[in-house]
Amino acid sequence: MGPLLLSMARETVLWPLAASLPLLVLALLSRKHLPVQIPGALAICAGFLTGYALIYGAFSFPPGEAQGWIPYFLALNIAIFSYDDLVGFPPKTRIILQAILSILGALLIFSPLFRTGFPFWLFIASSVLWFGLWVMLDAENSFALFFVAMGNAMVSATTGSTMLGQFGGVLAAVLGMHVLFNIPRSRIPLGHAGAAVSLAILASLMLIGRAYAETALIPNLLLLAAFPIDFAARRIVGKNEKRAPYIGAAFALIPVAIASIMAVKSYLAQQY
Numbered sequence: 001m002g003p004l005l006l007s008m009a010r011e012t013v014l015w016p017l018a019a020s021l022p023l024l025v026l027a028l029l030s031r032k033h034l035p036v037q038i039p040g041a042l043a044i045c046a047g048f049l050t051g052y053a054l055i056y057g058a059f060s061f062p063p064g065e066a067q068g069w070i071p072y073f074l075a076l077n078i079a080i081f082s083y084d085d086l087v088g089f090p091p092k093t094r095i096i097l098q099a100i101l102s103i104l105g106a107l108l109i110f111s112p113l114f115r116t117g118f119p120f121w122l123f124i125a126s127s128v129l130w131f132g133l134w135v136m137l138d139a140e141n142s143f144a145l146f147f148v149a150m151g152n153a154m155v156s157a158t159t160g161s162t163m164l165g166q167f168g169g170v171l172a173a174v175l176g177m178h179v180l181f182n183i184p185r186s187r188i189p190l191g192h193a194g195a196a197v198s199l200a201i202l203a204s205l206m207l208i209g210r211a212y213a214e215t216a217l218i219p220n221l222l223l224l225a226a227f228p229i230d231f232a233a234r235r236i237v238g239k240n241e242k243r244a245p246y247i248g249a250a251f252a253l254i255p256v257a258i259a260s261i262m263a264v265k266s267y268l269a270q271q272y
Contacts (some may be wrong), residue, residue: 008231010054010168010223011051011054011055011170011193012051012055012166012169012170012173012265013169013173015048015050015051015054015270016047016048016050016051016170016173016174017019017173017177018050019045019046019047019049020043020044020046020047020050020173020174020177020178021041021177022038023039023040023042023046024040024043024178024181024188026039027040027043027188028181028187028188029160031044031109035082035085035086035190035191036187036188036189036191037085037188037190037191037192037194038082038085038086038191038193039105040178040188040189040190040191040193040194041078041081041082041190041193041194041196041197042078043174043177043178044105044175044178044194044197044198044201045078045192045197046073047170047173047174048074048167048170048171048174048197048201049071049074050167050170050212051069051167051169051170051174052070052167052170052232052263053165053201055163055167055170055182056068056159056163059071066108066109066110066112066204066208066212067164067204067205067208068107068212069108069204070200070201070204072110073104073105073200073204074197074200074201075234076082076198077101077193077196077197078099078193078196078197080101080193080196081097081191081192081193081196081197082193084097084192084193085191085192085193086174089192094138094192095135095243098131098134098135098138098196099131101196102127102128102130102131102203103127103131103205105127105128105130105200105203106123106126106127106207107123107127107208108116109204109208109211110123110126110211112120113211115204118211126207127263129224130199131223133199133203133227133257134195134196136205136227136228136231137193137195137198137199137227137231138188138192140195140234140245143179143246143248144226144227144229144230144248144249144252144253144256145175145190145198145202145250146172146175146176146179147198147226147249147252147253147256148202148223148224148226148227148252148256149168149171149172149175149202150168150176150220150256150260151170151219151223151224151226151240151256151257151259151260152168152171152172152202152205152206152209152220152223153166153167153168153169153172154168154259154260154263154264155170155215155216155220155223155259155263156205156209156213156215156258157169158263158264158266158267159214159215159216159263159266159267160209160213160214160215161213163207164205164208164209164213164215167205168205171198171201171202171205175198178190178194178227185242193210195196198215206223206224216263216266218259218262219259219260219262219263220259222256222258222259222262223254223255223256225255226252226253226254226255226256227252229248229251229254229255230248230249230251230252231248233247233250233252234247234248
């Protein structure tokens with residue numbers, strides 16, 4: 001492995017996991033004193049922001065590029081929904097907050113494009129899609145989230161940009177570590193905060209990739225299809241059935257695998 005690949009591996013996997021692991025251990029040790037979901041969500045944030053800082057290397061306000069909003073948006077999400085994990089918002093309040101933050105997230109990402117005649121309906125559609133996925137994923141220990149993050153890293157790297165692929169790889173790495181802590185049984189639930197920050201990162205990367213790097217449309221849609229497939233499979237099996245997360249993940253892996261294969265084939269066709 002060459003020096004460049006080693007450097008990318010450290011930025012994308014090694015250092016993010018080093019930042020995430022202590023907080024996941026803390027989550028296990030503090031379960032009697034603090035809702036375990038909060039340090040779990042902080043672990044996802046810490047791991048991603050470590051990789052973000054190493055890869056992108058810039059924190060400025062206001063940001064010069066769309067991805068520059070991600071750290072600030074994560075801070076807002078984790079502050080709001082960690083409080084939710086502590087005290088428990090009424091369902092209507094939670095849904096209203098999720099809708100507002102979905103709109104805000106899409107607005108921050110697309111705002112530089114509004115001056116160029118960007119179709120407003122795409123902003124609305126993206127906000128609605130973000131909100132819908134959030135409601136399906138909220139507080140669920142869904143392994144499908146990890147699979148989609150891996151697929152997004154592959155699609156972004158092969159059909160968009162190397163940097164977005166690395167960001168996606170960082171998210172996949174920290175979510176993969178979270179998954180390992182929840183096998184064979186749930187020890188660190190994703191919680192409302194964990195779902196908020198995970199989806200905020202994933203949705204932001206996918207929208208940035210599509211809007212600014214023109215990542216492939218069909219693979220992206222297949223990745224998104226994994227969430228309702230996972231949701232439906234878990235509901236059919238039974239939400240409280242222990243096998244439900246694994247059965248849902250198995251079905252969700254199908255569109256993710258197809259999307260990844262399509263992206264790699266497109267990349268290879270361009271190379272040769």
